Amino acid sequence: MTPPAQSEIATASTSSSAAQLAALLQRAAVSRLDQMAWIRITGEDRVRWLNGMVTNSIQQLQNGEGNYNFLLSVQGRIQGDATIFAEPDALLMETAASQVPGLMTILDRFIIMDDVELADATGSQSGLLIAGPKAASLLARIGLNVEDLGILQARTMPWNAAQISASHAEGSLIPRFELWADANTTPRLFEALQSAGAVFCETQSLEWLRILEGTPLVGTDIRDRELPQETGQTRALHFAKGCYLGQEIVERIRSRGNVHRTFSAFRLDGELPAAGALLEADGKQVGELTSVGAIPLPTDDGTVVQLSLGYIRREALDRGVPLHYAGGVAIPVSLPFSAAAPSALRPASESRERV
Numbered sequence: 001m002t003p004p005a006q007s008e009i010a011t012a013s014t015s016s017s018a019a020q021l022a023a024l025l026q027r028a029a030v031s032r033l034d035q036m037a038w039i040r041i042t043g044e045d046r047v048r049w050l051n052g053m054v055t056n057s058i059q060q061l062q063n064g065e066g067n068y069n070f071l072l073s074v075q076g077r078i079q080g081d082a083t084i085f086a087e088p089d090a091l092l093m094e095t096a097a098s099q100v101p102g103l104m105t106i107l108d109r110f111i112i113m114d115d116v117e118l119a120d121a122t123g124s125q126s127g128l129l130i131a132g133p134k135a136a137s138l139l140a141r142i143g144l145n146v147e148d149l150g151i152l153q154a155r156t157m158p159w160n161a162a163q164i165s166a167s168h169a170e171g172s173l174i175p176r177f178e179l180w181a182d183a184n185t186t187p188r189l190f191e192a193l194q195s196a197g198a199v200f201c202e203t204q205s206l207e208w209l210r211i212l213e214g215t216p217l218v219g220t221d222i223r224d225r226e227l228p229q230e231t232g233q234t235r236a237l238h239f240a241k242g243c244y245l246g247q248e249i250v251e252r253i254r255s256r257g258n259v260h261r262t263f264s265a266f267r268l269d270g271e272l273p274a275a276g277a278l279l280e281a282d283g284k285q286v287g288e289l290t291s292v293g294a295i296p297l298p299t300d301d302g303t304v305v306q307l308s309l310g311y312i313r314r315e316a317l318d319r320g321v322p323l324h325y326a327g328g329v330a331i332p333v334s335l336p337f338s339a340a341a342p343s344a345l346r347p348a349s350e351s352r353e354r355v
Contacts, residue, residue, distance in 0.1 A: 006050035015199055018247065021208050022298035023199035024174060028134040029185040030190065030198040031206060033127030033178060037097035039082070039104065040121035042090045045114040050091055053110060054084065055228060055250065056293035057241040066094075068170065070228050070236045071106060078108055078226045081218050081236065085167070098219065102170025110245070126186045129169070130193060131176035131201075131209075139177065142192045146177050160188065170235070172213045172336040207297045211307050214265045214335030220275070221309055222262065229253045232263040234272055261287070261311045265335040268292070268306035270328015279312060279330055281321040287312035289325065300327065307337065339340075 015023070023029040041050055054069035061067065066085035070078050072084065080103045082095040095103060100120060116234040130139060139146050143159055146166050154167035162185040169176045181189055194200065216222050216231050228237055228250055240255060253259055264287075272294050279287035286328055289310040297303045316323065323330040 013281055017202065017204040017208070018296040018298075020199055020201045021296065022207035023195050024201060024205060024209050025298055026133065026197045028130060028132035028138045029205075030169075030193045031129045031131075031201040032190075033129055033180075035097055036094060036127060037100045037120070037122040039093040039095070039100060039107070040090050040119045041093065041107075041116060042119070043114070043116040044299070045116050049111070049114045050084070050114045051241065052244050053107060054082075054085070054096050054244060055237050055246070057238040058086075058091065059241070060083060061091075062087055066167070068155065068233070068236045070153070070233075071103060072228070072244075072250070074246060076227055076246040076253075077224055078218070078222050078228060078231070079103075079224055081222070083170075089316065091123065096218065097166045118269055124134035125165075125180045125182055127178055127180045128186060128190055128193070129171075129176060129201075130198060131171065132174050132198075134197075135175050135177055138193065138196050138198055141196045144179070149177070159185070164189070165269025172215070173209070178259050195265070207291075208293050211265075211291055211293045211309060212295060212335065212337045214309060214337075216263055216309060227253065227259060229259045230261055230263060258314060261313050262317065264310065264312045264317065264332050265328040265337075266308045266310060266323070267333045268308055268328055268330055269327075271329055272306055272326075273308075277325045277327075279310070279316075279323045281316045281323055284340075286316040286323065289330070305337075307333075307335075 017273045020029060038283055047058055054071055056069040063086055066083050068083050069081065071080045071082070073079055080095065080099045082093040082103065085092045085094070100122065104118055104120065136147050144157060144164060144166060146168065149155060149166065149168040151168050151170055154165060156163055158166050162181055165180040167178045169178050179189060210217065216233065222231055238248065266289065273289060273292060275292050277289045278285050279289065287310055289308040291309040294304050294306050297305060312323070312332065317332055
């Protein structure tokens, strides 16, 4: 997988955010990956060194394989996240562009006597996201076969005399794939995807999808005070890999069996609050809402559901006490949300009881 970067693709919005969300959930949509960036790590010691810096196992990755990771402070607090892919002569960290300066500083600080070099690899290619139930078949229609790609597997393939790096990204509701190519190829690839039926998708519809899936975002839902287990993202943790930065805290939490607060989803009844609204129970603060959305579902009756992501103290969640915010009531629910599921928006406590 070649190290990617950004380029501009001039295009105008051709549909509403609600129509874009419907395309994501029911068909296929394409979006630019301008907000993503890459760090390339080379040197003989890169695997051993990076394995000691992140929460997942890098040593087990084969060429073209990836996994999701947190980077922690010594106190076990999350400093950033990244998906790391292995190449024969390098490791590639995919992360939000806004995180690159901070992560580069953290990583560089811990290169002591190691044969390791870091480089911001964002400037060589640009990326597209193609997502939805029909994403794989649409890609096959334009000559890109991704059906056999496992989750977080990447492969370089030819397309119209160019080389495309395709990877199968993680997603709990719909399939999604990332395509990275040089700045001259990406606009032609974008046009081919739209001609094949992909709907252009913008920020708002992607944000609604993220909330429906219940995926926390670093900088919004995950701040530098959060502990890994509080976020519920166990996919980022490997408990048998050996020592890494912040591991002592992670292991201590695991041995005790739980955390005092946990990431959750909520259905909101009442006024739609701003992100940051506090949750109260029995007159005491027990949580906060970090992401909020009034989401138009692709249903015949035009249902709009108010959902939020945030944190709640475990005892309040386990007791099932009423949760209030200024302007309404928050009801914990299980995500990912599917409008077609009979249990959609069922209270999380009820869902646990029925398992």
